[in-house]
Amino acid sequence: MNLRKTCRHRGALLAMGCLLLLSACKQGVFDYDATGVLEADEILISAQANGEIMAFDIEEGDAVTADMPVGYIDTTQLYLQKCLLMLGQKATNSQKPDINKQAAATRAALEHARSEAKRLERLQKEDAATQQQIDDIRSQIKQLQAQLDAQVATMERNITGIDAQSSAQDIQIAQIEDLIRKSLIRSPKAGTVIQKYAEAGELTAQGRPLMKVADLETMTLKAYVSAAQLSHIRLGGKATVYAYSQEEYRAYEGRVTAIADQAEFTPKTIQTQDERTNLVYAVKIRVPNTDGLLKAGMYADVAFADHAD
Secondary structure, three states: OHHHHHHHHHHHHHHHHHHHHHHHHHOOOOOOOEEEEEEEEEEEEEOOOOEEEEEEOOOOOOEEOOOOEEEEEOOHHHHHHHHHHHHHHHHHHHOOOOHHHHOHHHHHHHHHHHHHHHHHHHHHHOOOOOHHHHHHHHHHHHHHHHHHHHHHHHHHHHHHHHHHHHHHHHHHHHHHHHHHHHOEEEOOOOEEEEEEOOOOOOEEOOOOEEEEEEEEEEEEEEEEEOHHHHHHOOOOOEEEEEEEEOOEEEEEEEEEEEEOOOOEEOOOOOOEOOOOOOEEEEEEEEEEOOOOOOOOOOEEEEEEHHHHO
């Protein structure tokens, strides 16, 4: 009888101990060095073009990959401008002179004059042509050569000017194509859409926010520690982060990625486990969000490697 009472008594004590332990865990009674707030790497994506949003097929909570198109802004006017520029460039290039064709007549006359000069030189040897005739044909050759050189130089200058104008039109076309590319709405990095600021059918302008994307796969815990605690912390060092989620504390392994080199006053919303000090140092810990339960804005505790071990 006494044995049964003893067993019941020990069982009751064990159950009470388990309840106290569970309660202590739920209240976060464990060793940690500091408390901070979890942050996510966020990027605000704004419109890079003006016009009506023709499609914006994304919702808050959707995952996006880097450079994945999620919508576009009307490009009709940009496309028409590009077509107009291309037609103008075609007309410009059509004005480029063909040097060989346009100088053909002068070259033919020059070759004829040279042949005539050779013929007269042969006749002079036979006393069948005068020196005056030879001097006249040589003067004609010089004039034709000068005329040919002037024609070629003028056409080359025209070609240079036309090429410059065509190159300027190339740049204008490239600018329009760049604006067309920027009319696509896309995220420059992978993440999750956490806020959406516009809908299809609305008018937008350059710089207007369209959505906010956050990398929720890895979170950053920003905590503050005292100068005395810095001796336990090193860049790249391991740290254990404790966050309360789904009615229990969960542990996550992280690494210290930044330590402030200057002290600052203790933020009012941050408490360390030790007595508050006037000056503290900001420390950032990168934490893989392995189960997806960590959220931006959550409070979490951290124990650095020396303390955790």
